[in-house]
Amino acid sequence: MGDISAERRRILESPPPELVAQAAENPGGSVAVIDPEFIGDPNGYVPGEAVQGVWVVGEDGKLTGEFVENPNYGPPKDDFAKLTDSQHWLGWLAERPDVAVRDSIARILDGQVPGAVLEWIKVLDDPRYFTGGRRDPEDPQRxxxxxxxxxxRFALSVTSPGHAREVLQGVFTWAAVSLDQPRGRKDRVWLDLRVDLDWAETQLRERIYLVGQDPAPGSN
Incomplete structure (x- = not known):
């Protein structure tokens, strides 16, 4: 990535017009410096690790010359905290829900584009859940x-042969039925791009009753 400090000196000596314009739009704030190596569409999702740091902007809308480095700058990493820190019961999913979800998404991507590699994935919001069951007639509390x-909802980075890196956002859905019959259990997953979590939650409540039927195009 070269001598970053020397590059910053050059920027301060001759600030590019776009940096000057961004500073003018953020008086008293800051302007982030993003490493293009770690992102896809510059107008899309930017992982926190892709931010090298920020230029501090004065109240007059001009650069102060101060640059605050991001201590977490570097290759983006998986972040499943909103899934793994959940208090919701996930015993049906796997002993390691994060690994199960990652592996499933990686298989879907590879199935769509052979050779696709999932570089990193981040869970962006608290997941939505659906749990159904039957009461014990002799013990209604059970x-x-x-x-x-x-x-x-996720953001992820994927590379594939002959294609540039893509950073995608969407919702991953996993549904399973016959959990009380291990040998009869059936699972199905969906990967929907550019959709919101409210839509996906509504779909989940419908899709869960489709598990076990012939899968539709675009699902697994």
Missing amino acids: VTVTRAGIAL
């Missing part, structure tokens, strides 16, 4: 879970 599902 419920046996028979079906469950999860929808989580």
Whole structure:
């Protein structure tokens, strides 16, 4: 990436017009410096690690010359905290829900574009859940879970042979039925791009009843 400090000196000596314009639009704030190596569309999702740091802007809308480095700058990493820190029961999913979700998404991407590599994925919001079951007729307080599902909004980076890096956003949905019958259990997953979590939650409540039927195009 070259001598970053020397590059900053050059920028201060002769600030590019776009930096000057951004500073003017953010008096008293800051302007982020993003490493293009770690992103896809510059107008799309930018992982925190891709930000090298920020130029501090004075109240007059001009650069002060101060640059604050981002201590987390570097290759983006997976972030499943909003999934793994959840108090919701995920025993139906896997012993390691994060690994199960990542592996499933990686398979979907590779299935769509052979050779695709999932570089990193971040869960952006608290997931939405669906859990269904039946009550024990002899003990109404006891419920046996028979079906469950999860929808989580993500951002991810994928590379594939002959294609530039893409940073995608969407919702991954996983539904499973017959959880009370291990040998009869059936699972199905969906990867929907450019959709919101409210839409996906509504779809989850419908899709969970499709599990076990012939999959539709675009699902797995």
